[in-house]
Amino acid sequence: MAADLNTIDAAQKVWVGGLGGATTEDLLVHFSMLGNPIGCQVLRPGLGCVAYATPDEAAIAVSAFNGSQIAGSTIQTDSWSAKQHTVTKGKGMNAGKGAMGKGGMNAGMGGYSHDQLLSSLLTIMGAQGFNMGQQMGGQGKGGSQWGGKGGGQWGGSAKWADTSWQAPAGPPAQVYWVTVPPTSALVLNGLPTTGPAVIYEKGKELFECATLILREIVGDLTTQVQLLHDPDWEQFPEIGPVLKQATGEEECFGVAYCPQRGVWGIGVASGWKNRESACRLALSIALAKQDAAVASAISARYPQFGKVLQKSNTAKAAPALEDDMETVPPIRFITLQGESKITTLGLPAQAPSVEHQGKHMKKYFDNADAILRDLMALDVAFEDDPEWTSLPEVGQALQAAGADDNCYCVASCASQACWGTGIGAGWKARESSAKLALALAIAQQTGRLHELTQKYPEFHEMCANAGLVAGPAKRRKVGGW
Numbered sequence: 001m002a003a004d005l006n007t008i009d010a011a012q013k014v015w016v017g018g019l020g021g022a023t024t025e026d027l028l029v030h031f032s033m034l035g036n037p038i039g040c041q042v043l044r045p046g047l048g049c050v051a052y053a054t055p056d057e058a059a060i061a062v063s064a065f066n067g068s069q070i071a072g073s074t075i076q077t078d079s080w081s082a083k084q085h086t087v088t089k090g091k092g093m094n095a096g097k098g099a100m101g102k103g104g105m106n107a108g109m110g111g112y113s114h115d116q117l118l119s120s121l122l123t124i125m126g127a128q129g130f131n132m133g134q135q136m137g138g139q140g141k142g143g144s145q146w147g148g149k150g151g152g153q154w155g156g157s158a159k160w161a162d163t164s165w166q167a168p169a170g171p172p173a174q175v176y177w178v179t180v181p182p183t184s185a186l187v188l189n190g191l192p193t194t195g196p197a198v199i200y201e202k203g204k205e206l207f208e209c210a211t212l213i214l215r216e217i218v219g220d221l222t223t224q225v226q227l228l229h230d231p232d233w234e235q236f237p238e239i240g241p242v243l244k245q246a247t248g249e250e251e252c253f254g255v256a257y258c259p260q261r262g263v264w265g266i267g268v269a270s271g272w273k274n275r276e277s278a279c280r281l282a283l284s285i286a287l288a289k290q291d292a293a294v295a296s297a298i299s300a301r302y303p304q305f306g307k308v309l310q311k312s313n314t315a316k317a318a319p320a321l322e323d324d325m326e327t328v329p330p331i332r333f334i335t336l337q338g339e340s341k342i343t344t345l346g347l348p349a350q351a352p353s354v355e356h357q358g359k360h361m362k363k364y365f366d367n368a369d370a371i372l373r374d375l376m377a378l379d380v381a382f383e384d385d386p387e388w389t390s391l392p393e394v395g396q397a398l399q400a401a402g403a404d405d406n407c408y409c410v411a412s413c414a415s416q417a418c419w420g421t422g423i424g425a426g427w428k429a430r431e432s433s434a435k436l437a438l439a440l441a442i443a444q445q446t447g448r449l450h451e452l453t454q455k456y457p458e459f460h461e462m463c464a465n466a467g468l469v470a471g472p473a474k475r476r477k478v479g480g481w
Helices: 024-031 055-065 114-125 132-136 210-218 239-247 272-290 292-301 303-312 359-365 368-374 392-400 427-446 449-455 457-465
Strands: 013-017 039-044 047-051 076-079 174-179 194-199 226-230 253-258 263-268 331-335 350-355 380-385 408-413 418-423
Touching (some): 013 055, 024 047, 024 055, 047 055, 055 076, 174 239, 174 303, 194 239, 194 272, 226 272, 239 253, 239 359, 263 272, 272 292, 272 303, 331 457, 350 427, 359 427, 359 457, 368 427, 368 449, 380 427, 392 408, 418 427, 427 449, 427 457
Parallel strands (some): 194 263, 350 418
Antiparallel strands (some): 039 047, 174 194, 226 253, 253 263, 331 350, 380 408, 408 418
8 A cells, every 4th residue: 555654643653574575465454454554565575564543553553463474474563653763772672571472462562451452452343353363363371362472573772764664766667558459359348449558567566556456446356357367369369469569579468357347458477466466457547547536546545556647648559450450470482592401401492481470370370280290291300590500591581582580490301302481489489380381381292282271271361361272361350259
């Protein structure tokens, strides 16, 4: 919760140490078991601050949560004002026997009696909500929730110098505005053609608050929000190329949408957990853009979110993927010039090349192995040459045929005296496209191209698009749920 903790009185704030790898969201969920924090932030690894509406609530939280666990780490709590002064030598902050250890809950509370403390707890939490012992476990001596002797966690002489909280440094999260074609599954289900895409950035506190922000806007996430992961570009193949144009990379993404409010957002990250955070932040941006009152309220509570909103007003729009954009893998025929290792093996100088341009083309390559089996190509060999070092003449031939400088792989079949070249960024893409190029070469040489294109529709689409078989090409439009 990225509220401005600097504006909150120190008496209302709780110092939290020993957080380990806990996030702001972990911290907020934990401390929300006792009242409603008005501010919460992991300030740096291991250290956090939680603020309450009154000093009494903060004092109770100091005692109640000291020694509890968050994300597997045992935390220490103290009043924020106490940490603004030098800690004198002694047995520690709780004078030997911890506030939650032997001696009862009121030890170290500075004058709070057990009855006063219990009364305050019940007031804050409600009589029916007083079940922290069941939620957090562990009944110690004296009635404490975590029990155990000790509590002098910081004994000795120390000085706490950094007592002020500052907003996390660095630019806001990267936002792109993406436009999908009318044939997109999103549009066909009544959603707009344009929405935000957010690139996950490690270490940005705003991503840790994404779930909280979205929940504040829509309420129940399970009924209001749908989130679909599509790391392989299978459910929304139209989105992948747009993101690639914007970022220069083939990104794994997910889509979050809110049907009731008619908006969607894209989250980009390699891992599913980070992808969900980015999706929720993107959807929050879309919802805030839709409602100025929501934008104002959320920005007041989460200043970093306000900065992202402001930045997104001038965010670069990702190039739209046109509705009739061709997504069929291109086929080129190349001719080797001069001497080559390939021709010295008795293979021809001419061969087809097939380019794999991304995950949105995956379906075209799924049948490559099956086609080769039909052609009885059982002795296929591969030579991957991403740096143009072992077969530079192939790279030169590709350039002459109009292909961009790219990595390639050569697949050959000695028994059929054919070869083909696959182009792609990754080795798997290159190998798949090389298989398909080899299959095309063998099919042409054996006179079986028409037969195989009738059997494999995607293969027909590719060959028709290149003018190799009769009949119109079935242009594949992006989209599909």
